[in-house]
Amino acid sequence: MSNEQSGAGEATPRPRTLVQMLPSYSRSPAAGKARWVASSNESWMSPSPAALAAMADSVQRSNRYPSLAGDRLVAALADTLGLSETQVAVGAGSLALLGQVLAAFAGPGDEVLYAWRSYEAYPILVTLAGARSVEVPLDAAHRHDTAAMRRAITERTTVVLLCNPNNPTGTVLAIGEVESFLAGVPGHVLVVLDEAYVEFSGSSGDTVPLLTKHPNLVILRTFSKAHALAGARAGYLLGPEDVVRAIRKVAPPFGLSAVAEAGAVAALADTDYLLGTVAAVSGEREFLHRELEALGLRVPDSGGNFLWIPENGRRAADIERACAAHGVSVRAFDGEGVRVTIGPRQASLAVLAALDEPGTARCAETRQAVPTTYPHHSTGGAS
Template identity: 50%
Template sequence: MSAPGALRPRPRPEIEALPRYSKAAGLEQVRWRASSNESTVAPSAAILEAVNLAASHSHLYPSLFGDTLIARLSDRLGVGDDQVLVGAGSLALLQQVLTAYTGPGTEVVYPWRSYEAYPILIGIAGASGVPVALDSQHRHNLSAMAAAVTPQTRAVLVCNPNNPTGSEFSTAEFVSFARSIPGDVLILLDEAYREFATSDVDGVDLLRAFPNIVVFRTFSKAYGLAGLRAGYAITNPAIAADLSSAAPPFGLSAVAEAAACAALTDPAHTDSIVETVTAGRAHLREQLAVRGVESVPSGANFVWIPLGERASALEAACVAQGVSVRMFPGEGVRVTVGERAAEDTVIAAVDALAHNL
């Protein structure tokens, strides 16, 4: 008999090889968290009332597929109920799409650096990821992404605004790109940060011209519901029907659905979050510029500081000052905005490093 612990069940080899989702340093010791792209504004009274009411019925199952939220979203977006799917965050819906449409022997083209969950989800689906480097301006290189499509490609993933760089592409740029993608290849358009964007891209409008698009949006950012996990996808009815077949029942909790529905009816609260973010990123970029520190124009709720090998030094300095940031080794630092004290603490960390940046 084998010694205890000598043998254990093992996952598929591709699962063992997956990269791990990173964690910001110093979370246990900092006062401010500028590392997770959360809203710094708490839910409104109307949202909390809806949450409390839904929680009082927690002994009951939620609707099978988030039917009430689907109806609210379809009405708001001017699309059919049969074009909308909801789930526990847009990430869960992206995983659902990749599982249904890709797999072993297929490829998924994606930008890099971009959201670090992308290669993880692609690997879980069993597909091969094909990363395409951003351009010198930290933007998607859409022409290079289109050129990376092969007969094995089943999906091309784009993120606008991009996480973690905050960079954006225009509608004209996207249309040119989409026209070059074969109709049987999915274009997965992640618009998690759309409400903060400065570009004119609207995935729902684009879907009318390109039926192979799936648009992903979330309630985690501009609606301030990151802790409840609610997101949605919009696509053409045929794709939505396929995805519904692959969807787990009860994928959206009743509390999350109630909060999302309430958030849709409280636009003033969403506007306040967006205004707070817009002011915060302008303030941070202005203060960095005064100090001669480069940052990337952002359409999201964060600012990217491309420091290369100096990124770890800024992260350590920020933690020492009492604020966490998200550092990507050898590349840069992403700073979530919206809390003025946290933004100024990052600036204090920059000052503490003096000429080392």
């Protein structure tokens, strides 16, 4: 066959123009080499034994499709949270559900408003929806500037994203601040309260009652963080029936795997294990925060399973390299700061050694004085 007949030399398929505009999701260059992975906000502890057993059992029936809309998990969440099943949608992580929200409520000509810096997937998903991102800078304390966000809402705004606790800074809007913000948002604008880390903030039950007061509110949560099911991919959305109905319409069929659903249902029921995980993470977060400040670093209080180290005169890339040299991968945001996922004590000590002068007595004393195990939880190398 000739080149003319085969089409050789002709233009190759080209992706849509917006694909060229997509920012890349970052990754620590040390993530695949480090002893402790503190760059992806994963749990260093394994999932609940009940969740592991449920997933193993589910694998035996992998020849069958899962339910169309994650019916078992929807029912379990509705029962646990005191909601109707028509107010709950589930999917392959809260990120997938956010993509559905934007597919249903944002498109060409629309604006999606969010704080910045915040979760780096936001501009990717907004661009994919064909909408325009409107980024409102955080305030000097690395928190959402809710007054500035309200002022930035225009007639083209269709969705506002509130990441609370905020990723990567860990800062938290109190329930009163969230309510005050909602009161100032026009009713036709959908507010998405992204609570991926809410269990670590101590306020996991506070926002659900807001759904009855604000029909333009939806809440996103995940099993990836506190429930330690990041690899299974399960998340959920809570909201008004009409909003949930629209989100389900744009969902791909069988979007939640049967294995993930089984693990999530079991993890949801194992509240004792969840409380133990949260207590272990919170305790280690307090230790690392205290020790970082003892080194002279200004670190904001965090409601997540991570801490934010603003550059404070030291380049984020330099901090990332220093931590990698001590066996820890962290996430650098060049020109802004570094996010460190909370891990076992050995990982915290490695971060402190990287940020301190090598071999100082203070680090050596700290290393000898702290525990390295946590009750009924594994402390494996990955964090």
